Amino acid sequence: MDRWDRVGRCAAYGAALALSPYLLIKVSWVVGSLLGVTPIGEGFNQAGWVLLNTVTIGMAGIGIALALALVRPWGMRIPGWLVAFCAWTGSGFLVSVLPYAVLSTLLDSARGGSGGGGGGDEAAMPGWEAALVQFSFVGMGLGLAVALPSYLRRRWPDAFTGRLGDDTRASAPWAAVVAAVVGLVWLYWAAGGTLGLSRPAERNTNGYVLTGVGAFWALVGSAAFWMLARARPAGLPRRLLLALGWLGSGSLFAWSGWKLPLTLLVALVHPADVTPPENLAVAAVLHLAAVVAGATMLRTLVGSRPRTPAA
Incomplete structure (x- = not known):
């Protein structure tokens, strides 16, 4: 051990x-x-x-x-x-x-x-x-x-062995791009940006913090997945990037998978006591993109294996 x-x-x-x-x-x-x-x-x-x-x-x-x-x-x-x-x-x-x-x-x-x-x-x-x-x-x-x-x-020990450059490249690099776009929008909102918001005054400090944390994990997962997909820079341990990719993609999928149905419910029912700051259409698109990107990253990470040397 x-x-x-x-x-x-x-x-x-x-x-x-x-x-x-x-x-x-x-x-x-x-x-x-x-x-x-x-x-x-x-x-x-x-x-x-x-x-x-x-x-x-x-x-x-x-x-x-x-x-x-x-x-x-x-x-x-x-x-x-x-x-x-x-x-x-x-x-x-x-x-x-x-x-x-x-x-x-x-x-x-x-x-x-x-x-x-x-x-x-x-x-x-x-x-x-x-x-x-x-x-x-x-x-x-x-x-x-x-x-x-x-x-x-x-x-699955084989998936965590070796370094970048020794393995086959992960597929679907577009998922990293989608995750990065979602993360950058959330980062913009966490920094005080108002585009895409219907009720900026409804935001509070905890909302800023949670949005910023979501943006951080989206960008970390995107960067790790992109490095795995491009197999660069060579020499980085696979296990580090796989761990960051798992955590970042999990954060994208879990939080947006929970918020997407709630956002759709609010858009359909229009409850008087629920006033989210985000434009509901923009929020729904972002959450859907995050769910798709997170699930795609997971599927690719699970299938990622280092290349075994020829006998």
Whole structure:
């Protein structure tokens, strides 16, 4: 077992351990609300509160099982595509949470700790619970980001060997171009640009930060995929570019795959209490492009293999 593998295994156990406080908090909320000893979140009745938190308990359990599948022997017996897709999507969501959590906390502190509050969960939890929930998400995201490439390397070792210039080039370089365009638009919005926005005044600091983080991962994934597709510059380790390509494409697919149906729903229903800053048509096109680019990058990365020398 080399150093890369040891770090990945520790990260997987750490991810499962980090998510455990979130699971326990959610269980306590369900049990406490049924017994009448803990408050129900603002805007919920008891049935809705129990249903919401039961779903998140299931999601947390899946997340812990996924982290353990990346390190335990039984994880190698699960169909590889299933583990890879779930971990790819989960890490795509959570790697964006890591810098967002740090930056939003720093910005909230600079504003005097006003926070961004307001949701039902926030109304029901004291500060120490909020800190544990944030720790769970950050720890899970960081753990998956490190453990996933290690698992992939153990499962498909040939794909992670060699350096650029030793392998066949990845196909579909257009996906890197699409991802870069999406990332640049998001970066423009995060920097304060208003083209493509219908309600610029609706933006807030957390929105700027999250958009900027999405732009960062889109551009990182695009750059890594482009280098793999062009096989340049020669000599770079494949495993580094594959890891960055996996994380960047996962972020593109996961976040836009979640936001695209919500954007279409808002465009069709026009709810009075939902006023997104983006022009809905522009946002839908960007999210669709991000989903297609992310999925194409994944498909190509999975099929990317180094050239085996002739006998």
